Structures are given as C-alpha cells and as structure tokens.
Amino acid sequence: MARQDVESEVTGNVWKVLKSVGDSVAEGEVIMILESMKMEIPVESPASGTLSQVLVEPEEQVEEDQVVAVIES
Amino acid sequence: MTQPEQQTSSQPRAIRKILIANRGAIARRIVRACNELGLESVVVHTSVDAHAPYIDEASEAHALRGLRPADSYLDQEQLLGIARTSGADAVHPGYGFLSENAGFAQKVIDAGLTFIGPDPVWLERMGDKVNARRIMAEQGMPVFDGSDFITDLATAHEVAQTIGFPLVVKPSGGGGGMGMQVVEQMDALESALTQAQAVAAAAFGSSDVYLERWIARPRHIEYQILADEHGNAMHLYERECSIQRRHQKLIEESPAPGIDASLLREQAERGAEICARLGYNNVGTLETLYSDGSSGFLEMNTRIQVEHGVTEEVTGVDLVQQQILLAAGGRLPEPAELSGHAIEVRLYAEDSQTLMPSTGVLRIFQPPQLFGVRVETGYQQGQEVSPYYDALLAKIIAKGRTREQAIGRAVVALQAFTIQGVQTNAALLLRVLRDTAFLRGDIDTGMVARILRSGQRIPAL
Numbered sequence: 001m002a003r004q005d006v007e008s009e010v011t012g013n014v015w016k017v018l019k020s021v022g023d024s025v026a027e028g029e030v031i032m033i034l035e036s037m038k039m040e041i042p043v044e045s046p047a048s049g050t051l052s053q054v055l056v057e058p059e060e061q062v063e064e065d066q067v068v069a070v071i072e073s
Numbered sequence: 074m075t076q077p078e079q080q081t082s083s084q085p086r087a088i089r090k091i092l093i094a095n096r097g098a099i100a101r102r103i104v105r106a107c108n109e110l111g112l113e114s115v116v117v118h119t120s121v122d123a124h125a126p127y128i129d130e131a132s133e134a135h136a137l138r139g140l141r142p143a144d145s146y147l148d149q150e151q152l153l154g155i156a157r158t159s160g161a162d163a164v165h166p167g168y169g170f171l172s173e174n175a176g177f178a179q180k181v182i183d184a185g186l187t188f189i190g191p192d193p194v195w196l197e198r199m200g201d202k203v204n205a206r207r208i209m210a211e212q213g214m215p216v217f218d219g220s221d222f223i224t225d226l227a228t229a230h231e232v233a234q235t236i237g238f239p240l241v242v243k244p245s246g247g248g249g250g251m252g253m254q255v256v257e258q259m260d261a262l263e264s265a266l267t268q269a270q271a272v273a274a275a276a277f278g279s280s281d282v283y284l285e286r287w288i289a290r291p292r293h294i295e296y297q298i299l300a301d302e303h304g305n306a307m308h309l310y311e312r313e314c315s316i317q318r319r320h321q322k323l324i325e326e327s328p329a330p331g332i333d334a335s336l337l338r339e340q341a342e343r344g345a346e347i348c349a350r351l352g353y354n355n356v357g358t359l360e361t362l363y364s365d366g367s368s369g370f371l372e373m374n375t376r377i378q379v380e381h382g383v384t385e386e387v388t389g390v391d392l393v394q395q396q397i398l399l400a401a402g403g404r405l406p407e408p409a410e411l412s413g414h415a416i417e418v419r420l421y422a423e424d425s426q427t428l429m430p431s432t433g434v435l436r437i438f439q440p441p442q443l444f445g446v447r448v449e450t451g452y453q454q455g456q457e458v459s460p461y462y463d464a465l466l467a468k469i470i471a472k473g474r475t476r477e478q479a480i481g482r483a484v485v486a487l488q489a490f491t492i493q494g495v496q497t498n499a500a501l502l503l504r505v506l507r508d509t510a511f512l513r514g515d516i517d518t519g520m521v522a523r524i525l526r527s528g529q530r531i532p533a534l
Contacts, residue, residue: 011432012460013141016275037422037430037464039319040251061460 004047006069008062012036017058019069023051031069034062049073086187088163088401089113092156093131095167096146097451098468099377101127103165106393115159117152119145121459125451133159140461146170149177153184163187163400169463172376173200189400191300191355191375199357199373202245203283209359209370212347217362217369219285229266232284233259239287242266244273244280251276253320255287288369290517291362293317294329295374296341297384298348298357299395301405306349308341309388310411312380316505318428318521323498324505325380326416327387330476330514332363340368355399356392379419382449382470386415414476416483418502420490421464425501425531430464433457433495441489445472445482448490458495466497476514480506488534500531 015035019025030042031051045051053070056062090113093103100116104127107114113132118125119140128134135155137145145151147170156164164181166172166189175196181188190196199205203222210216220232222245233240233256242265244252252272254265266282274280292315300306313329314322329337344359358378360371381392388409395406422431438454450467452458458466469486473479484506487499504524505511511520524531 009427009429010460012430036460037432037462039423039428039430039464041429 001072002047002049003052004049004071004073005067006031006043006046006071008034008043008064008066008068010034010036010041011064012041012062014056014058014060014062014068015040017054017056019051019054021051021054025049025051025071032056043068045071047071047073086162086401088187088397090115090132090159090161091163091165091189091397092152092159092161092186093117093165093167094146094152095165095170095172096122096125096462097465098449099167099379099451100125101130101451102393102449103167104131106391106397107132109391110394110397112397115155115161117146117155119461121457121461124453124456126453127451135159140459142170142461146462149174149180153180156181156184156186161186163189163397165189165396166376168376168379173374175200187400189355189396191353191357195353195357196375199375200246201281202243202372203281205373206370208351209347209373212350214343214347214359214370215368217286217288220283222281223266223283224281226263226266229262229284230259233262236284236286239289241285241287242269242282243285244269244277244282246273246277246279246281251320252282288362288364290519291315291364292329292332292516293322293371293518294332294337294340294361294363294368295378296344296359296361297378297381297392298345298353298359299390299392299399299405300345300348300353300355300357301399302354302402303404304349304352305405306345306353307405307408308345309384309390309392309409310341311337312378312383313516314380315516315518316511316520317518318501318525322380322419323421323521324416324418324502325383326414326476326479327383328411328414330516333366336366336368356396379465379468380417382447382468383415383417386447386470386472387411387413413472413474414479415470415472416476416479417468417470418483418487418506419465420467420469420487420492420502421498422458422466422495423464423498424496425498425504426525428498428525430460431458431496432460435492435494437491437493439491440467441469441486443482443486443489445479446470446486447472448486466492466495477512480512500534501525503534504531
C-alpha cells in the first residue's frame with residue numbers, strides 16, 4: 001500500500017473536515033475545507049484510497065504545504 | 074406662499090467623532106471622508122494591522138484584542154467599549170464585518186450613538202433574501218421566478234416543476250455565492266438541497282434555502298440608491314459587475330456597456346421610487362441580474378459597496394461623505410449627471426491561475442500615481458497580508474471620457490503597480506481587460522470561469 005500525504009496549498013484555518021479516518025475517497029474528492037482570507041479552499045484527495053489519518057481539527061491553523069491528512073492507496 | 078414646516082421624526086443629530094468599525098481600504102476611505110468634513114475619526118486595529126497607513130491618518134487609533142474576525146472586527150462588545158471610551162458619537166461599519174448586522178446597529182443606537190447606515194429594520198428586512206425579494210416584488214420591482222423558503226424535498230420538487238431547469242438552490246441568509254448549487258435536472262435536486270442546507274447552516278446559522286430560475290450567462294447590474302430621512306430617494310445610475318470569480322466581483326464599471334440606457338434608467342428610477350415609498354434611508358444598492366432585455370431583482374445591500382468609487386467618479390458625488398451627512402439628518406444632494414466612464418479592478422493577494430490566496434509581507438508595495446487613476450488601499454510597504462482577513466490589496470479605479478480610455482488607464486495602472494512579497498491576480502485582471510469580448514462589452518458572470526477553465530495560461534505581466 002502506498003502512503004500519500006495530503007497537503008494544504010495555503011496558510012489558513014481548518015473550517016470543516018468532511019471525511020473521517022477509514023472512509024474511502026476518490027481522487028479529487030474533497031476531504032476538508034480550509035478558510036483563508038474569507039475564501040473556502042477545498043483540500044482534495046491526491047489519489048483514490050482510504051483515509052488513514054486526519055492530522056488537523058476544525059479551527060486549527062495550517063501553514064502552506066503542511067500535511068493535513070494521509071491516504072493509503 | 075409658505076409651506077407648512079415639514080414634520081419629520083428625525084431631528085438633525087450632530088456628528089463630531091466617528092468610530093470606524095472596519096479595516097483595510099474602506100477604513101482608510103472613511104478616515105479620509107472624516108478629515109475632509111472636519112470630523113474626528115477613531116480607527117481600530119488588530120496586531121497584524123498595526124502598521125496600516127490609516128492608523129496615522131485617523132485622529133485616534135485603538136488596538137483590538139484578538140486576531141480572528143470573530144475576536145476583533147466582529148466583536149461587538151469590544152467595539153462598543155472603544156466607542157464609549159473614545160467619546161465617539163457615531164459608528165461607521167464600512168462593508169462586510171458588522172455592516173449588515175441589525176443587532177449591532179441597534180446596540181449602537183441604544184448606546185446613544187448614530188449608526189451610519191439605514192435604520193436597523195432595513196438591515197433585518199433586506200438581510201433575508203427571500204423577504205427582500207418579496208418586498209421588492211410587491212413594490213413592482215421585476216424578479217425572476219423563484220420560491221419561498223424550502224424546507225422539504227416534496228415542496229422543492231413541486232416548485233422545481235413550476236420554475237423549470239436549470240435552477241439554483243440558494244441559502245437565504247448568505248451572500249457572495251456561498252453554498253449556491255446549480256441543478257440541471259430533477260434527480261440532482263435532493264443532493265443539491267441537502268448540500269445547500271448544510272452550508273447555509275454552517276456558514277449563516279440558518280438552513281433556510283430557496284430556489285430560483287437559473288439564468289444562463291446573465292449580467293450583474295446594480296443600482297446605487299441614496300435616501301434621506303425626509304422621505305426622499307434618488308439613484309446614481311448603475312454599475313456593471315459581471316466580471317466575477319467565485320461569485321465575487323473582480324471588475325466593475327459605470328455606465329454599463331451595451332445595454333439600452335432607457336431600460337437602465339427605468340430600473341434605477343423605479344428602485345429609487347420604491348425606496349422613497351418604503352421610507353428606506355442612507356445608501357443602498359439594488360442588485361439585479363440582466364439577461365436578454367429582461368431584468369430581475371437579486372438582493373439589496375444596505376451599506377456602502379466595495380465598488381462605490383466607480384459611481385463617485387462618474388457622478389462626482391462623494392458617497393461616503395453623503396452617508397455621514399444623511400445619517401446626521403441631512404437631505405439628498407442635487408441630482409447628478411453621468412459623465413465619462415469609470416472602471417474598477419480589484420487587486421487581490423491571490424494567484425492569477427489557481428485563485429489560491431497568498432499571504433506574506435509586502436516587501437515592496439508601490440501604487441501608481443497616474444492621470445485618471447485613483448487607488449484605494451489599506452496597505453503600505455512593509456505591512457503583513459495575513460490569512461485572517463479578505464485578500465483585497467487595492468482597488469484601482471480608472472476614469473476616462475470613454476470606456477476605451479478608462480480601460481487603457483486601468484491596464485497601465487496595473488502594469489505600474491509594483492508589489493513583491495505576495496502573489497497577486499494582476500495578470501488575470503490584465504487578461505480580462507485585454508479580452509476581445511470584454512472590449513466589445515460582450516460580458517457575463519461566467520466569463521472569468523471560462524477563461525480559467527479553458528486551460529490557457531494567463532500571460533505574466
């Protein structure tokens with residue numbers, strides 16, 4: 001199984017986490033929504049697989065390129 | 074012959090010192106209006122905004138605790154406390170933040186201060202989109218087919234059959250296109266309804282949604298209204314705001330190109346008449362969609378708009394000064410003629426291709442100073458652009474005798490604006506300003522999305 005990091009493209013806050021650990025996700029599916037500069041920034045899965053880790057919680061601040069979740073594909 | 078003294082409920086109120094409950098370009102714009110009118114101004118700022126240029130331009134500046142909007146620019150008690158200690162006698166809410174919050178406006182009034190905006194009852198009535206539509210339709214403003222609140226799928230199905238497809242599901246409490254879902258056919262209605270309700274509940278604290286006919290390739294046309302407390306209202310023509318990204322405006326201009334002026338005038342006059350009849354006061358904007366010669370009311374914004382400068386340039390009326398004078402019980406200014414053409418481009422801290430927001434320190438920030446160009450910004454060199462607030466860096470408003478001249482000046486101003494430290498959307502703005510369809514005035518709200526979707530690279534500056 002390949003492990004793939006899901007990274008945030010922006011500095012901002014976690015608004016909503018839409019998927020839970022164990023959920024299967026398709027490539028391009030939205031895992032969570034970040035909020036930065038009053039914009040909703042969806043974080044999409046880079047691959048199809050199973051969501052094995054969610055590393056952030058709502059309200060938490062994230063930096064650009066920070067790993068926010070992990071997919072096992 | 075002498076007329077009997079007009080009876081009005083409102084007596085002129087003295088305004089001497091204004092608390093500005095906002096930040097960025099609009100805070101600076103209001104400070105300038107205060108300085109021009111010889112009034113004192115009180116600005117508030119969070120720690121990341123402590124080096125904003127308007128801190129020194131205002132009479133007084135107070136630091137806010139907290140960084141996030143909820144803990145700072147939206148913290149009503151903190152703001153009212155500063156209004157009290159600073160001895161302000163009025164509050165200007167700007168746009169965004171608390172500007173359309175009826176509860177806040179009422180608290181300002183209850184504290185014995187003047188709220189620079191419409192009576193709170195208007196913030197309440199127009200803040201609810203379904204209600205606003207109903208009020209305006211009853212008063213004779215054209216609206217496109219739409220529904221009342223939808224709470225269940227059965228009603229949604231029924232209404233969808235009447236309206237037809239495609240249609241759009243919209244949160245009633247929201248704005249900026251957040252949570253909107255376009256539905257092409259009946260079997261997609263249920264999931265769209267659920268999603269729109271979820272976003273509405275999370276973002277606006279109310280899961281109320283409604284359905285509306287989806288207008289393909291519409292234009293967004295809005296009308297600027299001014300109203301006094303003596304039963305009078307007037308319009309200051311239209312603004313064309315179809316160039317949008319993510320349902321938020323990017324480029325605005327006045328007058329609107331390519332639409333019959335008599336239709337625009339008729340809508341504007343009707344809007345002003347309705348506002349006078351309803352007893353609306355201060356400034357407001359009637360947003361409409363225009364498609365194939367017909368027009369439908371969308372919503373009313375009960376505040377100054379980001380793009381107010383466009384109207385100021387073509388009418389000569391200072392809208393922010395007018396807001397203050399009208400709030401003090403003043404009467405409408407003289408009617409204004411439309412003169413020339415003005416266009417505003419919004420320079421955002423975001424990538425031109427991906428639209429991803431960009432944060433950082435403005436190592437270089439040099440706005441152009443050119444003939445026919447006005448720059449409204451709340452930033453200066455060395456300042457931080459943080460993820461906490463919106464991405465607007467500056468508004469560039471170019472004026473010309475013709476649309477072509479105004480566009481040309483906007484192009485040159487964008488090229489002359491030097492920014493380093495964050496990415497900007499300048500390249501995207503230039504791409505639009507040079508688009509042949511845009512130059513013909515052949516525009517609609519989907520234009521930017523089509524350019525971005527086409528896969529072509531946005532040329533660098």
